[in-house]
Amino acid sequence: MTGTGEEQGRAGPPLWWARRRDAVGDAALGAVSAAECAWEGIRFSEEAGIPVAAGVLFGVVVGATLVLRRRWPIAVVLVGIAVAPAEMGFLLSVAGMYTLASSEVPRRIIAALASMSLVATFVVMYVKTRGDVEADPTLVLALSVFVAVALTVPPMLLGLYIGARRRLMESLQERADSLERELSLLADRAEERAEWARTEERTRIAREMHDVVAHRVSLMVVHAAALEAVAVKDPARAAKNAALVGDMGRQALTELREMLGVLRAAPKPVAAVAAVAANGSVEAVVRVVPAAVAAGAEDGPSLAELEALVGQSRAAGMAVEVVVHGDGAGAGGGYAAEVEQTAYRVVQEALTNCHKHAPGARVVVRLAHREGEVAMQVENGPSEGPVAGVGLPSGGNGLVGMRERVLGLGGVFVSGPTDAGGFRVSAVLPVR
Template identity: 45%
Template sequence: MEAAGVAARGAELRRAMGWEHRRSLVLDAVLALLSGVEFAAELPMFAQRFGVPVWVSTVLGFLLGASLLVRRRWPVQLVLLSAATSPTSSGYLLGIVALYSLGVYCRDRRMVLGVGGIALAAALVVVFTVDLRQRGGAAAHLPLWQWTVIGLLMTVGGIVTPVLLGLYSGARRRLVAGLQERARALEAQQRLLAERARTEERARIAREMHDVVAHRVSLMVVHARAIEAVAPRDAGRAVESANLMGEIGRQALDELRQILGVLRSDGAAAAPVLADVEALVAESRAAGMDVVLEVRGEPRRMPGDVEGAAYRVVQEALTNVHKHAVGAAVHVAVAYGDGVAVTVVNACPPGAGGALLPSGGNGLRGMRERVEALGGRFAAGATEESGFRVHAAL
């Protein structure tokens, strides 16, 4: 636990000092050491003028060099420190690195210009127009204005260039960071979209499985009850019902194989069409349902997803009648106009008994989702005659 705490505090310190990686810390440590060596080599010559012992100026030099360790967090203060040490004619590495760090890590452009101007003035006045002229030897006889021009050119190279490089590097880093953040956001968005697509696909497959299994199984149950009722007195009709039940079972297996085949091959299953509604009604009639099919308008082909949704609405509505309204008369209407509308209305069932099947409560919700996903309208509810009505307009 103690080691973990030390590691956590170390990581927090690195973040506070701007060391994003360990190599950033190593780089700053190397720069601090090189700057300290430079100060230790040059500062004693300046300090001797004032009688300062060499060991004191050497220690001070390494301390000044160590200030580069904070260049990422306090670049402005570091530039001001560099300007303050300019009269000693030492610490050139400190000055260059400080100015570069100012351009990279200081976001306030006015601050960059102001601090850079201070450093420029200090270097120009103190170093080049005064100190160098005093040391110039034969060149000391040059006019002051020539020294000023020389100092200005050298200062531009030693101060303006690092600042400009720092500004470019900082802008580039921020651009890269922004692009990386945008890429992460897009990746997260893609994950969400992929998860949403998977959820929608699972819901679609669940609806398909529900429609296929519920409808076919409900018909098989109806035929099984019919066989049970007529077998003792009408063997021929019982055999006919058994054959129909077997055919319904084979149809259910075929449709399930199609759905599973889509899952394995990422292909497209053959979607049902409105022309298949007549066969759907015939199956219910064969199961003993009193069902009438009415087609209004001029039949024409619709988009595949529209016809498939309309077919599934009729299929699920008939399945619900088999489940909950055994023996009720049913009217199925398919109306063509600007689009297509299907309506399934069943009368009040003659009794409370019948082949009631368990219901998961997903049928109506699945129909609504299918229709509304295509921009259609869906309505379902009881009629005034105690029947039930399902309507979908696509």
């Protein structure tokens, strides 16, 4: 059975120490009860006409049953009711009723045993009082009721209160433990979200660095190769290529400085992500990450700069055709900033790959503004005639970066060789 000590359910000494303390207390209480019943057993032996030793032994056995009150409270109460006619076991009855009321025994059993104890005490008291004194029967009845209620109801009410208080403390402790586990889980999730946000930000910066550096430097290499080829035969063209290389280099340096300046300035979205990581708020991380991505796209290129991008590739000697379908808002910069930048970067990286892997090939850039989406496609044919490559290295991150950008906005990305021997890159982006 469940113990009845007030200390159960609250933070305190170790469990083994609490159990040992309860056992010592029950043993002391049982010894006192045994001594009381043994003393009352002397009078009982005289009234019952049995040897005194038998009466004392009987009292000791009855009183000692109180040590079992925590394990078998029902049995202890029944013993107290059974010995009520012998007028012994006052402490046994009171402590047993208290223990029973504070235990986990069903309330209907507690009520039944309390009623039995009340009736037994009343009957014994009434019989004893009526036979010992000459008094008004009404007074005897009232006195018997008072004694029966005084010996039964207060211990029962106190036990009910202590039991309810213990159960409340246990419930509060369980809720506190559950809340602590939930907070720990939320903190772990917040850390995971923050780490995910930092990874996403690093990936985004890596994509931007790759797109800016790879495209500009690829064009510089192409112009440098052309400059080397015509330096002696066509000085005018060599000077033009040299000027283009210088322009490309300055543009690349400008874009790199802007990006490094953004990183050094710790923009608000990135700072917000760091603050969220420190505070451990899952909901805030979920709100901040999309804002960081959107803010990072606000200062990026747009579809309005697509013609300039294609013009750079044409200046490098590539034959590029641009086909635009529809009159979408994107041509004037009306799409969301992240859609504009992603579409631009897809075309830019595809043109860079054409410079690397298909020098001299004819390239077609298609842009379609549709209802609720914008589609782009860059397709190159096979190289027309023997064209010497310029030795541009490939890191293998171009297609991966394009796919990550498109899928991050909920779009569709497809790439692969064509039947004619070329290569095609296609992407569709939702504009809402």
